[in-house]
Amino acid sequence: MTKPTLIKNGRIIDPSQSLDAQRDLLIREGRVAEISESIDAPDAEILDASGLIVAPGFIDLHVHFREPGQEYKETIESGSRTAAAGGFTSVCCMPNTNPINDNSSVTSFIVERARESAIVNVFPIGAITRESKGEELAEIGEMKKAGIVGISDDGKPVLDSGIMRRAMEYSIDFDLPVIDHCEDCCGSKNWAMHEGEYSALMGLKGLPGAAEDLHVSRDLLLAEMTGARIHIAHISTAKSVDMVRQAKARGVRVTCEVTPHHFTLTDEDVYRSGYDTNFKMAPPLRSRADLDAILEGLRDGTIDAIATDHAPHHANEKMLEFDRAPNGIIGLETAVSLTLDRLVHRGIITMTRMVELLSINPARIFKLDRGTLKPGSIADVTIFDPEKMVTIDPNASLSKSRNTPFGGWELKGAPVRTVVQHRER
Amino acid sequence: MPLNRKDLLGIEDLTAEEIELILDTAETFRDVNARQIKKVPTLRGKTVINLFFEASTRTRTSFEIAAKRLSADAINISASTSSVVKGETLVDTAMNLQAMAPDAIVIRHSSSGAPHQISRILKASVINAGDGAHEHPTQALLDALTIRQNKGRISGLRVAIVGDILHSRVARSNVHLLVKLGAHVVLAGPRTLLPLGLDRLIEQSPGTITFADNIDDAIADADVVMMLRIQLERMAGGFFPSLREYSIHYGLNRRRLQLAKPDCIVLHPGPVNRGVEIDSDVADGPFSLILDQVSNGVAVRMAVLYLLAGGSESSK
Numbered sequence: 001m002t003k004p005t006l007i008k009n010g011r012i013i014d015p016s017q018s019l020d021a022q023r024d025l026l027i028r029e030g031r032v033a034e035i036s037e038s039i040d041a042p043d044a045e046i047l048d049a050s051g052l053i054v055a056p057g058f059i060d061l062h063v064h065f066r067e068p069g070q071e072y073k074e075t076i077e078s079g080s081r082t083a084a085a086g087g088f089t090s091v092c093c094m095p096n097t098n099p100i101n102d103n104s105s106v107t108s109f110i111v112e113r114a115r116e117s118a119i120v121n122v123f124p125i126g127a128i129t130r131e132s133k134g135e136e137l138a139e140i141g142e143m144k145k146a147g148i149v150g151i152s153d154d155g156k157p158v159l160d161s162g163i164m165r166r167a168m169e170y171s172i173d174f175d176l177p178v179i180d181h182c183e184d185c186c187g188s189k190n191w192a193m194h195e196g197e198y199s200a201l202m203g204l205k206g207l208p209g210a211a212e213d214l215h216v217s218r219d220l221l222l223a224e225m226t227g228a229r230i231h232i233a234h235i236s237t238a239k240s241v242d243m244v245r246q247a248k249a250r251g252v253r254v255t256c257e258v259t260p261h262h263f264t265l266t267d268e269d270v271y272r273s274g275y276d277t278n279f280k281m282a283p284p285l286r287s288r289a290d291l292d293a294i295l296e297g298l299r300d301g302t303i304d305a306i307a308t309d310h311a312p313h314h315a316n317e318k319m320l321e322f323d324r325a326p327n328g329i330i331g332l333e334t335a336v337s338l339t340l341d342r343l344v345h346r347g348i349i350t351m352t353r354m355v356e357l358l359s360i361n362p363a364r365i366f367k368l369d370r371g372t373l374k375p376g377s378i379a380d381v382t383i384f385d386p387e388k389m390v391t392i393d394p395n396a397s398l399s400k401s402r403n404t405p406f407g408g409w410e411l412k413g414a415p416v417r418t419v420v421q422h423r424e425r
Numbered sequence: 426m427p428l429n430r431k432d433l434l435g436i437e438d439l440t441a442e443e444i445e446l447i448l449d450t451a452e453t454f455r456d457v458n459a460r461q462i463k464k465v466p467t468l469r470g471k472t473v474i475n476l477f478f479e480a481s482t483r484t485r486t487s488f489e490i491a492a493k494r495l496s497a498d499a500i501n502i503s504a505s506t507s508s509v510v511k512g513e514t515l516v517d518t519a520m521n522l523q524a525m526a527p528d529a530i531v532i533r534h535s536s537s538g539a540p541h542q543i544s545r546i547l548k549a550s551v552i553n554a555g556d557g558a559h560e561h562p563t564q565a566l567l568d569a570l571t572i573r574q575n576k577g578r579i580s581g582l583r584v585a586i587v588g589d590i591l592h593s594r595v596a597r598s599n600v601h602l603l604v605k606l607g608a609h610v611v612l613a614g615p616r617t618l619l620p621l622g623l624d625r626l627i628e629q630s631p632g633t634i635t636f637a638d639n640i641d642d643a644i645a646d647a648d649v650v651m652m653l654r655i656q657l658e659r660m661a662g663g664f665f666p667s668l669r670e671y672s673i674h675y676g677l678n679r680r681r682l683q684l685a686k687p688d689c690i691v692l693h694p695g696p697v698n699r700g701v702e703i704d705s706d707v708a709d710g711p712f713s714l715i716l717d718q719v720s721n722g723v724a725v726r727m728a729v730l731y732l733l734a735g736g737s738e739s740s741k
Contacts, residue, residue, distance in 0.1 A: 187663065192537075200620035201437075201627070203537040203559030203597060274545075275538025319516040321536030323557065 002421055004028045006041045010049025010383065014056055015356040016372035025054060027379040030421040034375060049383055052416055053351065056359040056371050057089025057380025060332065061179075061257055062154075062233055062307035065091075065122070067113060068106070069098025074312040074400050076110065079332075080118035082310070082399040086332035087415025089380035090121040090370055091310075094154040095132070102127035102138040107146035120420050121380070123149040123368065125179065128167045132156045137167060144174045149366045152179035154233060155282065159184070161218055168228035177229040177255075177365060182215035182240070183207070183283065192323040194284040198267040202275070204323060207284055209237040216240040220247045223254055231365055232256035234309050236283040238293030245302040255365045256297075257307040260331060260338040261285065263294050265405065277318045277325035278405040281311065295348050298357070305362045306354075308335045312401030330399045333392075334406050340386050340413025351386065358382075381419040388414040428732035432544045432551040435560035436601040444569070444602060450728035451570050451721070457494065458724055468497035471528040471734050476518075477554070478504040478534040483695055483719065484554050484563075488531045491726035497528070497734070519543040529734040532556075537594075550733040558592045564694055565598035567725040569606065571718050572649055575690050580607030580631065585643040585685075587675065588653030588702055589618040589664075595694045596653060597623075604632035612636050613643035614653075614675060617664040640675050647685040651692040652677050652703045668701050678704040682712065690714050 007025040012035065014020075024039040025032065065079035074082075076093075083091050093110060095101035101110060107124050114122035126143035130136045132153040140151055151171060157180065158164045164180075171178050188207045193199050195206025216232055220243055223230040235241055235256045247254050261281065266288050270279045279285060297303040311328025318325050339358070343349045349357070359382075363371025370380055394407040428443060436444070457465055473492040477485050485501065492499035502522075513521075515534075522530060529550040532540045537557030544551040555561040572579055584603055590596045590612050600623065603610050609632055612619065624634040637643035644650055655671060665671050682689065691703075691713045699705045708715060 197622035197626045200591075200623040201597075203557050203592075203594060205558075274541045316514060319514045321515055321534065321542065322538045323536045 002030065004033070004041055004044035005047060005419060005421070006039060006044035007047045007049050007054055007381065007383070010052050010054035012054045012373065013352055013355045014373045015352050016056065016360045017374050020352055025373065025381070027419065027421060030379055032373050032375050032377050032379045035373060052383050052385050055355045055382050055384070056373050057418060057420065058087050058336070058358040058382045059090040059362040059368065059370060060088045060308050060310065060335070061092045061305055061362045061366060063091045063093055063310040063332065064096065064312065064328070065093045066097060066312060068109060072400065073314050075117070076113045076122060077117035078398065078400045079310070080114070080120045080122060082330070082332045082397065083120045084418050084420070085398050085415070086334070087336040087382045087384055087418060088120060088332060089382060089418050089420045090123060090368065092123045092125050092149060092366060094152060095125055095127040096155050100127050100132050101125070101143070102130050102132065104139065104142040104146040107143045107148055111147045120418070121370070123147070123366065125150045125152050127151065128153045128158055128178065129163060134158045134160055134163055137163070137170060140170060140176065141174055144176060148176070149368060150177045150179050150231065152181065152233065154179065154181045157181050157183045157215060161222065164219065165222050165226060168222055168226040168230065171228050172226070175367070177231045179231045179233050180215070180219050181233050182212045182219065184211045184214040186211035186214065190323070191284070192280065193270050194267040194286050196267055196287050198271045202271060209239060209286060209290060212237045212283055213239040213243065216243055220244070220252055220254060224250065224252045227253065229253045234259050234262065234283055234307070235294070235303065236262050236286050236290060238290045241293045241297040241302055245297065248302065255304040256302070257305040258294055258298065258303050259307060259309045260335045261329060261405065263291065263298065264338055264342050266291050269405070273405065275322045276405065277320065277322055278329055278403050280322060280325055280327055281309070281329055282327040298343060298349055304357070304365060306335065306339055306357045307362070308332050312399050313403050315402055318403050329403050329405060330397065330401055331404070332399070333397055334404060336384055336415045337390055337411040337413050338406070341411040344386065345412055379419065379421055383416045383418070384414065385416050386413045390414045431733070433562055433729055433733060434540050434544060434551065434553050436562045436565050436598045437560065439605070441605045444566070444605060447566055447725065447728050447732060448570050448573060450732060451566070451724040454724040454727040455721070457727070458720070464494050464496060466496045467731055468492070468495040468734055471497040472526070473497045473499045473529045473531065473730060473734065474522055474527045475499065475501045475531045476522065477502065478532070478539070479555070481533055481554070483722070484533060487719070487722040488554060488726050491723050491730055494723070495727055495730055497730065515539060515543060516546060519546050523547050523549065529730060552729060552733065555594050557594065558597070559594050560598045561594040562598050563722065563726055563729060564595050565602040566729070567718055567722040568599055568651065568692055569602055570721045570725055571692065571714050572690070575714065576648060579603065582608045582648040583611065583646055584608050584649040584651060585611045585613065585647040586651045586653065587613045587640055587643055587677065589655050589659060590614050590653070591618045591620045592656070592659070593653050599651065600627065600634060604629060604634060607631035609633045610635070611643045611647070613640045615665050618659065641681065641684055644681055644684045647689055649690050649692060650677060650682070650685055654694065654696065654698060655702050672701050676702050676704065677707050679706055682707055692718060695719070
């Protein structure tokens with residue numbers, strides 16, 4: 001039996017119960033026992049949260065932990081430590097490991113490795129199609145039994161609309177969301193950045209915003225037809241945000257996430273970086289107009305969640321030429337600081353909305369038994385300091401990789417600690 | 426006035442004064458190249474490495490001759506003979522060369538930005554000899570030298586650049602240079618090969634940039650017509666249907682050239698696809714300065730090596 005934990009004097013923000021007040025929080029047996037103005041529990045370990053915010057544990061719907069297959073980039077263990085350091089208590093792992101998580105034995109391996117080595121909750125996402133080739137459906141039902149919480153061919157968009165339609169229909173039987181990385185190739189195979197003025201200036205092959213928009217529009221039409229739940233991964237363009245907004249108004253069961261880098265950086269930053277490969281990711285950093293539309297989507301509720309797309313790559317791989325370097329950056333340790341600094345402190349969203357985007361919303365999208373501090377619920381807790389100044393030091397990262405464009409950035413606000421007690425062993 | 430920088434990565438970073446300095450210096454080296462003994466001791470004891478990751482005859486030879494005429498030791502490394510084939514990263518290659526203490530590294534690479542990436546690591550001067558579709562600064566400088574010699578100026582001239590602008594580092598460097606020196610640049614080519622938006626990020630002062638709707642409009646009243654090489658693989662990429670159609674709609678022939686000013690000059694960075702982007706009778710005709718460009722290339726590269734790898738005024 002674990003010792004009870006009493007978190008005292010914190011400001012608890014829990015949108016799931018419309019709570020924003022100074023309260024004490026008592027955890028017993030891994031579950032929320034009590035929230036009230038003052039709690040005494042002589043048997044409990046006390047965490048003093050004076051001046052800090054106490055929230056339901058943050059959930060990242062989109063990480064790449066590279067295990068099995070590319071353990072030199074990240075493992076479930078190192079990734080989970082990185083997540084905890086960044087204030088996340090749950091992460092959802094994309095299936096593009098080696099082998100791909102397209103069958104229940106790989107799912108079971110991930111679940112088992114998480115049980116042995118992870119310090120946060122790790123929820124696997126299964127592939128939509130076998131080997132993520134976009135040709136035949138994977139054994140989605142079997143993977144669900146083994147523990148997947150959604151299906152996605154992330155990084156390899158399902159280009160065949162017929163297959164996507166079937167995947168959506170089939171997903172309904174297993175009550176799983178279909179998560180899509182939206183990228184029609186639009187004549188832009190091997191693109192290196194967003195297509196626009198800066199790609200023209202830098203002589204880099206561009207991927208137009210329309211490549212995402214085409215794919216999002218197709219998915220929305222198919223979701224409307226099939227009634228499936230779809231979740232648009234790392235939305236990056238103004239038109240896609242607008243299409244999701246309209247689809248929601250029509251009653252389409254669509255949700256979407258945005259990454260911290262897409263609400264912080266633009267293609268101009270790629271230019272200013274002087275071909276720094278830590279500014280290369282998929283989708284690419286978009287235009288200023290796209291970023292502004294994303295901020296509006298965060299403000300008005302069109303965007304449901306903030307997810308990192310934590311994509312570790314070894315330094316050697318990022319040392320390549322810009323057009324040859326792999327896509328992706330790590331993000332677990334910078335997400336909370338960027339959200340506070342760029343969104344909350346700049347008045348784009350409230351602190352309550354931030355907590356919603358990082359806890360109850362992602363929990364609802366993937367139907368996770370998390371995201372709330374209501375008495376009786378699993379007591380995953382994130383404690384953060386909205387005022388603390390931090391300087392991002394890539395070399396201090398707990399990840400096995402260092403690929404971040406935010407090295408040296410000074411940000412206001414930082415995670416302080418996480419509590420993850422309830423482990424399903 | 427020295428050129429107060431370590432590297433020459435692109436024309437974009439240069440001021441008009443720096444460009445004029447390089448061109449003026451190149452003029453003096455043109456005189457050296459006209460002598461019987463075409464060698465000066467300026468860079469004696471200096472090492473220049475030509476690091477070519479992409480095939481090149483003209484540019485590599487030009488840099489090699491330039492370095493040798495300045496008495497530098499010139500070493501050529503091509504990608505096929507270096508460790509690159511063994512999977513060494515660009516950064517590793519650069520660090521290994523650095524360990525041999527060269528004074529300048531001339532790099533040609535198929536990836537845009539490769540010179541910028543290695544310049545951050547190297548103590549040696551890095552000279553961009555063409556990076557992907559980004560820049561080819563010495564080509565723009567030799568083009569400018571050729572134009573200046575023939576027109577006496579660059580400011581106020583109307584310069585048409587025609588062809589595959591999208592993939593052309595020559596076009597980008599020329600656009601930057603010509604606008605900084607006050608020319609009016611008109612770009613034309615198949616719509617599939619135009620980097621629309623390029624004009625929006627470049628300060629249009631003192632010169633200007635416009636995209637023409639067709640090649641005839643671009644050439645009309647031009648003082649200079651610069652034709653770009655069209656690469657065959659663009660056809661497979663779906664950018665245009667056939668070389669035949671390309672030459673009919675976008676090629677330079679005698680009829681089209683009549684739209685330009687009577688004293689118009691024709692440039693081409695080479696190698697020329699005769700009968701595709703330019704007809705032979707134009708390429709070999711009286712308006713063509715294609716071979717002057719090649720001669721000027723050596724002088725410009727001598728100037729760049731001299732200004733960056735540091736000779737002193739007295740030793741010249």
